[in-house]
Amino acid sequence: MLTDLFLTLCISTALTAVQAENRCSVDAKNGYKVRLSIKTALGNKAYPWDDSEMFLFRATLAFAMRVYTKSDQYNVSSVHVCDETPRVSFWFVVSNDTELVSAEDVEKAVRISRNRINSAFMLTDQTLEFVNIPPTLVAPVQPGTPPWLIVFGVVISAVCAGVVMLLLSSFVQKRRKKGILEDENEEERCEKQNGATHEVQEGSDDFNQIFVEASSSTKL
Amino acid sequence: MSTEKSGDPADMTKAGEVKAGEERPKWDNKIQYLLTCIGFAVGLGNVWRFPYLCQVYGGGAFLIPYLIALVFEGLPLLHLELAIGQRLRTGSIGVWYSISPYLGGVGMASMIVSFLVGLFYNTILAWVLWYFFNSFQDPLPWRDCPVLSNHTAYVKECEMSTPVNYFWYRETLNITPDIETSGSLQWWLVICMATAWGIVYICFIRGIETIGKAVYITATFPYLVLTIFLIRALTLPGATAGLQYLFTPQWEILKNPKVWLDAATQIFFSLSLAFGGLIAFSSYNPQKNNCERDALIVGCVNSATSIYASIPIFAILGFKAKSNFEDCLNGNILSLTNAFNIGDQNITLENYDSWLAHLNESHPVQVADLHLKVCNLQTFLDQSASGTGLAFIVFTEAVIKMPGSQVWAVLFFIMLFSLGLSSMFGNLEGVLTPLLDMKMVPRCIPKEIFTGMMCMVSFVLALIFTMGSGNYWLEIFNGYVGSLPLLIIAFFEITAVVYIYGMNKFSEDIEYMTGRRPNLYWQANWRVISPLMLLVVFVAYVVVQAEQQPTYAAWNPNYVDFPLEQVLPYPKWVFAICVLLASMPCLPIPLVALYKFILFLKKWLMGRLHSNPYDNEGYSPDTQISVVKMEI
Numbered sequence: 001m002l003t004d005l006f007l008t009l010c011i012s013t014a015l016t017a018v019q020a021e022n023r024c025s026v027d028a029k030n031g032y033k034v035r036l037s038i039k040t041a042l043g044n045k046a047y048p049w050d051d052s053e054m055f056l057f058r059a060t061l062a063f064a065m066r067v068y069t070k071s072d073q074y075n076v077s078s079v080h081v082c083d084e085t086p087r088v089s090f091w092f093v094v095s096n097d098t099e100l101v102s103a104e105d106v107e108k109a110v111r112i113s114r115n116r117i118n119s120a121f122m123l124t125d126q127t128l129e130f131v132n133i134p135p136t137l138v139a140p141v142q143p144g145t146p147p148w149l150i151v152f153g154v155v156i157s158a159v160c161a162g163v164v165m166l167l168l169s170s171f172v173q174k175r176r177k178k179g180i181l182e183d184e185n186e187e188e189r190c191e192k193q194n195g196a197t198h199e200v201q202e203g204s205d206d207f208n209q210i211f212v213e214a215s216s217s218t219k220l
Numbered sequence: 221m222s223t224e225k226s227g228d229p230a231d232m233t234k235a236g237e238v239k240a241g242e243e244r245p246k247w248d249n250k251i252q253y254l255l256t257c258i259g260f261a262v263g264l265g266n267v268w269r270f271p272y273l274c275q276v277y278g279g280g281a282f283l284i285p286y287l288i289a290l291v292f293e294g295l296p297l298l299h300l301e302l303a304i305g306q307r308l309r310t311g312s313i314g315v316w317y318s319i320s321p322y323l324g325g326v327g328m329a330s331m332i333v334s335f336l337v338g339l340f341y342n343t344i345l346a347w348v349l350w351y352f353f354n355s356f357q358d359p360l361p362w363r364d365c366p367v368l369s370n371h372t373a374y375v376k377e378c379e380m381s382t383p384v385n386y387f388w389y390r391e392t393l394n395i396t397p398d399i400e401t402s403g404s405l406q407w408w409l410v411i412c413m414a415t416a417w418g419i420v421y422i423c424f425i426r427g428i429e430t431i432g433k434a435v436y437i438t439a440t441f442p443y444l445v446l447t448i449f450l451i452r453a454l455t456l457p458g459a460t461a462g463l464q465y466l467f468t469p470q471w472e473i474l475k476n477p478k479v480w481l482d483a484a485t486q487i488f489f490s491l492s493l494a495f496g497g498l499i500a501f502s503s504y505n506p507q508k509n510n511c512e513r514d515a516l517i518v519g520c521v522n523s524a525t526s527i528y529a530s531i532p533i534f535a536i537l538g539f540k541a542k543s544n545f546e547d548c549l550n551g552n553i554l555s556l557t558n559a560f561n562i563g564d565q566n567i568t569l570e571n572y573d574s575w576l577a578h579l580n581e582s583h584p585v586q587v588a589d590l591h592l593k594v595c596n597l598q599t600f601l602d603q604s605a606s607g608t609g610l611a612f613i614v615f616t617e618a619v620i621k622m623p624g625s626q627v628w629a630v631l632f633f634i635m636l637f638s639l640g641l642s643s644m645f646g647n648l649e650g651v652l653t654p655l656l657d658m659k660m661v662p663r664c665i666p667k668e669i670f671t672g673m674m675c676m677v678s679f680v681l682a683l684i685f686t687m688g689s690g691n692y693w694l695e696i697f698n699g700y701v702g703s704l705p706l707l708i709i710a711f712f713e714i715t716a717v718v719y720i721y722g723m724n725k726f727s728e729d730i731e732y733m734t735g736r737r738p739n740l741y742w743q744a745n746w747r748v749i750s751p752l753m754l755l756v757v758f759v760a761y762v763v764v765q766a767e768q769q770p771t772y773a774a775w776n777p778n779y780v781d782f783p784l785e786q787v788l789p790y791p792k793w794v795f796a797i798c799v800l801l802a803s804m805p806c807l808p809i810p811l812v813a814l815y816k817f818i819l820f821l822k823k824w825l826m827g828r829l830h831s832n833p834y835d836n837e838g839y840s841p842d843t844q845i846s847v848v849k850m851e852i
Contacts, residue, residue: 035558039565085561134373148353152411155353159418166425170668 023100024082024093030100031093032107033131038088041127049088053121054081058092060120061110065094065101068109073097107133244309245428246504252432254517256501257302259439259642261491261522264344264611267639271466271530272606273486277479278470283527285474285483290523293753294487296745297710298498299515299738300717305499306511307729311653312496315503316713319721325812326712327654330496332805333705334650337495339678340697341647342420343685344608345640346413348633350392351612353412355629362387363620381783384617389775392612396688397776398788403688410686413679420641421675424648425668427656428504431645438638438645445635446529449628453535456622462538465601466530481764484757489702491522494709497646500653510734512742533610540618541600548595552576555590608691611636648674692772700798704765705805707758712809714751723747770795 024031034057039046047053058079065074073096084090094101110117110133118128125135247253274282308315313327354361365378365386373379378386389395396403423434453459473479492498502511546569553567556579567575580587605614611632619628652671655661661670685694717726723746731737738746773785790798 037564039563086563087557087561088564089558089561147357148350151353151356152415155349156411156415156418159415159422162422163418163425166422166430167668170426170666174666 023095024080024091026083026091028091028093030103030106031091032103032110032133033089033091035087035089035129035131036121036123037127037129038121038123041123054084056120057081060113060117061092061094064109064113064117065106067113068105111136244504246506247428248432250509252435253501253505254514255435255439256428256431256642256645257498257514257518258521259435260497260501260646261518262439262442262525262639263490263492263643264636264640265486265490266522266526267529267533267636268608268610269606270486270490270526271533272604272610273482274530275466275534275604277476277482278473279465280467280469281471281474282479282483285480286487286523289480289484289487289753290519292745292749293484293757294491294493294523295515295519296742296750297488297493297714298491298519299512299742300714300746301493301498302502302511302515302518303726303730303733304717305502306505306507306509306733309503309507310657311500311503311655312650313654314657315499316716319716322813322816323712323716323720323809324816325808325810326709326716327496328808328812329705329709329805330494330499331651331654332808333701333709334495334497334647335678336697336701336801336805338644338647338651339682340685340694340701341640341644342416342678343413343682343690343694345420345637345644346409346416346686347392347608347612348636348640349416350409350412351616352630352633352637355626355633358626360616360620360625360629361391362616363625377777380777382617384613384620385783387616388612393691394688395691395775397778397786398774399689399692399772399794400791401689405683405686406688406690409690410683413682413686417675417679417682420644420648421672423641424645424652424671424675427652427667427671428501428649431649435642435645438642441638442635443525445631446532448631449532449536450528452622452628453532453539456535456539458539458542459535460538461542461597461601462534462536463531465538466534477760478764481757481760484753485703485707485761487523488710488757489706490526491519492643492646494706494713495646496650496654500649501646503653507733512730512734512738533615536618537604537614538601540614540621541597541603543618543621544600545595545597548593548600552592552595555592556587559586559590692774695772696794696798697801700802701805704758704761704802707754707761708806708809711751711754711758714746714754718746718751770798 036049038049055076058076058081061079062074062076065078066072074094078095079092080095081090081092094106110130114125114136118124121128247256274280277285304315304319305311308318310318311327312330313324316326317324362384365374365383367374375386377390381389392409394403394406423430423438502514505511549569549572553569553572556562556567556575557564560579560583576587576592603614615632616629619625619632622628648671652674656667661667665673684690687693723743727737727743770790771787772790774788776782776786779786
């Protein structure tokens with residue numbers, strides 16, 4: 001009796017497994033095609049694609065399903081892969097015990113954990129491509145102040161400082177010139193009074209030299 | 221018409237120096253003067269117009285009409301302007317008024333053109349500053365398209381064109397779909413414009429005293445950057461393709477008359493003739509200065525700079541074309557790899573052709589279904605651009621692909637800024653010097669405040685170029701103000717000096733200044749060849765303009781063929797403004813002549829009616845030469 005039960009259980013799981021296996025095919029309704037471009041992404045450091053890498057992929061996808069559904073019903077065996085090509089592309093479906101998980105759920109799960117899936121293989125959204133799942137675009141980092149405003153601030157402060165300095169320097173220069181001119185004007189005014197005033201030239205003898213010179217030229 | 225000026229050189233010396241007790245400012249040394257003239261002549265056009273013309277008109281073959289135009293049109297006019305300014309020692313209005321009062325309008329025309337050109341030229345500098353400010357980020361903002369707020373896709377306008385185009389048309393200009401929609405003032409352009417005018421003001425604050433010092437940097441720095449770019453560009457892949465494309469001569473193109481017309485106009489505008497700026501600069505020279513050698517130096521350096529600048533530009537354009545070509549091929553390779561599930565990187569750029577042939581044989585239908593793009597290096601090389609398109613679209617795209625993009629972007633935009641700044645000095649001096657000489661500046665305002673007021677007025681007027689439709693208006697100003705009026709002014713200049721002032725008197729003046737009379741080359745050009753060339757160029761230019769209906773290229777995201785630009789005709793009111801802009805600077809020439817003629821008639825009539833035997837006809841205020849003043 002027990003062995004009969006055991007046998008039927010075995011056969012039914014095998015059958016469902018085979019069924020699930022059979023449901024993975026090219027253009028499967030709830031499946032997605034994956035393309036990897038390892039050589040493009042990594043160049044010389046490219047690793048060869050083999051069964052262990054495939055195992056990692058299935059494990060990563062099971063991880064993504066666990067994170068999305070917040071349950072632990074998914075295992076490596078839940079992910080079925082078929083139609084592998086030398087391109088390194090293949091189709092996969094995810095099964096939940098007996099049923100296939102719907103395409104929308106798979107898509108959401110992949111989008112949430114996309115970054116983790118990419119990092120597991122050292123690839124990017126473009127080199128690990130899930131056909132028909134749009135990539136999550138990373139918005140560029142926006143700093144608080146746009147950097148161009150900072151540069152602008154530096155330049156405009158330098159310009160204002162330069163203008164103020166130049167205006168001040170020319171103002172000071174004009175004042176100085178006016179000061180010298182005023183002194184000269186005063187001297188001129190002195191000469192124009194009374195007509196006969198001479199500038200007092202003081203010599204070492206401490207008396208007015210002009211009269212001394214004048215007396216030497218007069219024929220007295 | 222009789223000239224009302226005595227031919228005595230001694231009197232003319234006085235004319236320049238007796239100015240109400242103040243000595244005329246002068247250059248600190250000859251180098252300053254030469255650098256200022258070279259800086260004025262060498263401008264943005266040398267970098268972004270000449271290489272384009274070279275490319276479009278058959279590469280190396282274009283140098284022939286270009287050099288012919290330089291020898292027969294550029295150098296004679298240049299020598300003429302420098303000589304006449306140095307001899308008569310006043311700005312453009314004073315110079316032409318001295319030659320004949322009927323020609324005072326020529327100087328006014330120069331002044332108006334200089335002012336209008338200065339308005340839009342500084343707007344280009346404001347754009348350069350904006351790109352310069354934005355070059356200090358990683359990554360450069362014109363590398364990636366901005367993302368929509370829900371993070372699923374890029375902004376549609378950017379996706380349909382390119383990130384570089386989007387950054388220029390949307391984030392910089394915020395351009396409207398056509399010229400009739402004005403849009404609002406773009407605040408970021410307004411502050412960049414204020415900065416540009418501030419920098420211009422600092423250099424221009426005391427006229428040639430401060431300009432002379434600024435040009436040590438602004439005139440020499442571009443050459444340094446061009447050399448750095450040359451070395452860098454020659455090491456980039458694809459540089460040789462670009463250079464081959466540029467310099468391979470296509471001789472048949474010389475049969476097209478349009479090539480000769482464009483060569484003549486290019487040399488004319490490139491040397492910044494007829495702006496009055498060169499006359500202003502040379503008027504601050506001592507009279508005994510070899511202006512012939514100066515003219516040769518400035519003219520040859522200007523042309524040499526054009527040729528020298530086109531080498532790195534085209535090396536970089538070749539690099540960009542090669543990059544685009546490889547991107548195109550890689551796109552095709554990816555399609556083939558994905559469709560036929562071939563191993564990654566099995567198809568490379570080298571074996572692409574053999575793979576394609578092989579696949580075409582085995583699966584022709586599938587290959588056809590892929591709609592592979594036809595990638596041709598020649599098509600990418602043919603994508604030429606001139607003007608702002610070259611600097612802000614093509615070059616910025618090339619810079620992204622170079623390692624260390626920020627450094628190259630910063631260097632490039634500083635170079636453009638100093639090229640433009642030194643040309644701005646000439647434009648502003650072309651306005652300031654005549655105003656100072658004509659004593660239109662009240663004595664109580666110091667020069668610093670007056671130049672500040674000039675900059676402020678220009679800034680306010682130039683705000684129209686910061687509106688949404690600003691770029692369309694700038695193209696109008698560029699096309700209508702900066703072209704036809706200059707040809708007219710130059711024609712009047714050369715005929716005035718040769719036929720009204722007199723070739724003999726002019727030759728004597730040059731002998732006084734340089735020590736020998738001008739030789740046959742100069743005489744032949746001044747008397748016959750250059751005026752004839754100018755006339756032919758002017759007529760051809762008008763004919764070419766009149767043939768086509770004036771249209772402009774608009775950036776309209778809703779256009780059916782977007783990202784191609786939509787070609788729209790100018791509305792009537794805009795076209796009326798175009799005609800006004802082209803004719804307004806030229807109007808003073810006939811108006812002033814008419815006004816002077818009316819005054820002359822009036823005096824003659826009065827003289828006939830009240831003829832008095834005791835009247836001393838030898839003395840009348842007009843013939844006094846020591847005060848050069850316009851009787852307005």
